[in-house]
Amino acid sequence: MADAESTQPTQQPPTEAPAAEGAEAPKVPSKNELKKKAKEEEKARKAAEKAARQAELEAQKAAAEVDYATEFYGKLPLNQSQSRPRRARVQIASLTPEMDGQTVLLRARVQTSRAQGSKMVFLNLRQRTDSVQALLSVAPEKVSKQMAKWAAGLQIESIVLAEGIVKKAPEIIKSATVGDVELHLTQLHLISGLETVLPFTVDDANRPEPPETEAEDVQFKRVLLDTRLNNRVVDLRTQTNQAVFRLQHGIGHLFRDFLDGRGFTEIHSPKLQGAATESGASVFQVSYFKGKAFLAQSPQLAKQMAIAADFERVYEIGPVFRAEDSNTHRHMTEFIGLDLEMAIEEHYHEVMELLDDLFLHMFRGLKQKYSKEIDAVRKQFPAEEFKWREGPEGTLKFSFKEAVDLLVEDGVPREELDDIDTTNEKRLGRIVRAKYDTDYYIIDKFPMALRPFYTMPDPEDPTLSNSYDFFMRGEEILSGAQRVHDPKLLEEGMRKKGIDPASMSYYLDAFKLGCPPHGGGGIGLERVLMLFLKLNNIRRASLFPRDPKRLEP
């Protein structure tokens, strides 16, 4: 079984070629030459006789070897819904040793195909994150040699319809995720083959990533990120990516689940905007019939207007667009915002605490319901488990000033810390992890100068604001604040930041019509996913990522 045989069927050379020499006759033959010629002719005659005998034997043998399995294998006609026999299919994940002896039918990818001699073929069949070993073994009236040869020749990544008998595996099969059974194939049909060359194999794409500091592992071909993204459809088939996007689904589900239970209403705000507003960040311009429009860089204005319209508590999951020419590991031009906004009764910490509870709900839910997926990702992206504080002391919270002090203590010059840049953010993450043993914390009370115009100033120190950021592994994943709900103060704020209030009259009007005190925040879905799993690049957390240089696939 250890031999690495070709997965392609080997073309048998003809057993013996009929002799066809001496076609070129010399002009004057000598006696010796004539003798030689006669000898050669005799040799050719004998060879031809032998070949004829051989051919007759082959024909007899072939006649004896009628393919009794033609119905059991081969390419299926294109499925155009010709018929509906309603034969039940099973999932690989559901196969157990208790099913020993049962015949099952399943659709799967051929992950590997390996012939052992001419009478046995081992296939690894894959569905999403699961795989099982299947065995095709020549047997009279059931599996023909021709069927085995055909199966051995199946291209990897083909989709097959396999019928087989479940057998308890004699020993655990390590190359399959469902290792305690194997499938003894009785039928095998091709549903969809490949009509191009695979850019890389799913096996190669699924190998553990070498740590960034380590030298390249030359034993296996490493598939680089750009190659993956250019061929994203194959890349997404890895068990790692199947797990990553189940986890992305999980985050969205947990987010809504929590907020639905707290009286929030899901809203959908328009991405097409009449004016380029909100903050200094660049926006994309759209040709809109004879005029122009702009793509929303967040649902900020709409969700605040929903609060002025008495919705009380709203959330939105939708794309946000940033026309920033940033080519970093954590920027995309389009990503998914998990946004929420809520009326507050007394204090903006009501929102901050709800957001904290939301994150704890998400972390716990991922750990409890998606441990299989987390383990699958960890095989390719080894990382320390994501840590957060449980128990009565609660999530670690400190003020911006305290964060600066921690960095100064660690040796960063205070004069560099008017803002905390990405490098210092990460440094702070390491300090916090070492000192408090957590990857998750909140920084409150950011300087007003660092926040957008709609942020509520601190009631005592107008240089500070009622705003907060949430962090995972030293990177910001949420930014939020109490908002200004007083139209005069809002207008003042706009002017200070160089925004013409007239350009945002619809927004301002919402507050002139009476609006409760409120606050909220925006979470980057892909950032949470990247940092929870330590995928190191945000593109890995996006199905088909977009950045200044990538608009396809």
Next chain:
Amino acid sequence: MADAESTQPTQQPPTEAPAAEGAEAPKVPSKNELKKKAKEEEKARKAAEKAARQAELEAQKAAAEVDYATEFYGKLPLNQSQSRPRRARVQIASLTPEMDGQTVLLRARVQTSRAQGSKMVFLNLRQRTDSVQALLSVAPEKVSKQMAKWAAGLQIESIVLAEGIVKKAPEIIKSATVGDVELHLTQLHLISGLETVLPFTVDDANRPEPPETEAEDVQFKRVLLDTRLNNRVVDLRTQTNQAVFRLQHGIGHLFRDFLDGRGFTEIHSPKLQGAATESGASVFQVSYFKGKAFLAQSPQLAKQMAIAADFERVYEIGPVFRAEDSNTHRHMTEFIGLDLEMAIEEHYHEVMELLDDLFLHMFRGLKQKYSKEIDAVRKQFPAEEFKWREGPEGTLKFSFKEAVDLLVEDGVPREELDDIDTTNEKRLGRIVRAKYDTDYYIIDKFPMALRPFYTMPDPEDPTLSNSYDFFMRGEEILSGAQRVHDPKLLEEGMRKKGIDPASMSYYLDAFKLGCPPHGGGGIGLERVLMLFLKLNNIRRASLFPRDPKRLEP
């Protein structure tokens, strides 16, 4: 209580105006005139004396009437999160007669304010779809006259913090949704007032819409749709709209709930596309750094690529963009697509039946969980209840050909029916409602000529296709099909529709890499909402609608 008093505080005229007549003196006074003058002077003196006495009395009275309630009312300072006393607030919806005697605190809008004399004020307080009557009654040491006057002067739509004692109502109060209690106010503070004129009252905006055929009801001001949309923040405060958007939330929730239970994964596909592709429908062009991009007109390509990437079953809820200059009741340039795609085992009816089950799940869920909201909407938009078939016979399904026959029977010339246009669609809806007593049905087997290139042709008749539309009240709300998963057939289909396959190479490659047979569909969220509730215009089902003429608010 039946008198329609002004909601504005009536300015009390001064008890007696000082006489100020006779300023104009004639040049030569006669005796009589002098007498008259002396009389008038005497009269004026007496009047002045009387006024002075009166003023003194008033002052004495005012001194005696120190406002003992100053702490109990007035405008609160701007909430900047100065403090957090953690006083619990209640919801109006939770008030019951059993709470009689309890003191509660709540934040609400002033829907109406009506003084009865100078000692009593009736307020209608509103939270979303709920309202309650509150009563402010002058009482020694508790509610002062000044407090009552201030309360009577509150502008409608102000947001107040009200403390009061719950009292069982002597009789049901019809003007409030919670009519079996009233609130006897002990404190009333203004959280947020209005700094502009209300474009219309929420009461006016909440009145029943006259049927389209009926003459305008002149008794009340009718608020037209454009006025509403220009002032959407106020319009959204109506009980109708609060209910409409809870129902929108409900549809999304039921959609995901059903699909999560069927093994689907939620995906988020990019809205920024490198090429203008898919179908003939116009796309919006975006300036993308030094190049250009296009807004996705559906997640069609991405969700099919996810199937080729082994996701098996996917759904997406997200914006889709259509650059069509259509100014109809059912078109918007941006709307929310509820999209799904799944691998099929044998037949595309697997998808069609799942979609049918999904709709039944949504209809039943809305009826069961959102009956309060449906009733609230019906008050403004009276409509026959939405009907669908339950029971063993299942949802009504017929073929495109049968639909045409129904129309022909009804008198439509067959030669007009190569396609079924909007008018005939509605006509069909009426025929079906009359004949089969249902507002919900499926048409299968559309002609290939009417469907996009990626639609799988019928296996026997290539002029037909494996595609279907779903209808509610005679309007299409879902379009779907089995898709072509064979790259050669797909390329052929593109060429037939005049699309250059090279422009969609990433998409084509997905199928060259092996793809299971699959199908799916796309649902318009706002259309389902509009038709379920019979809102008559899709803009009413969108928070901030976008059409060729509207990009704001």
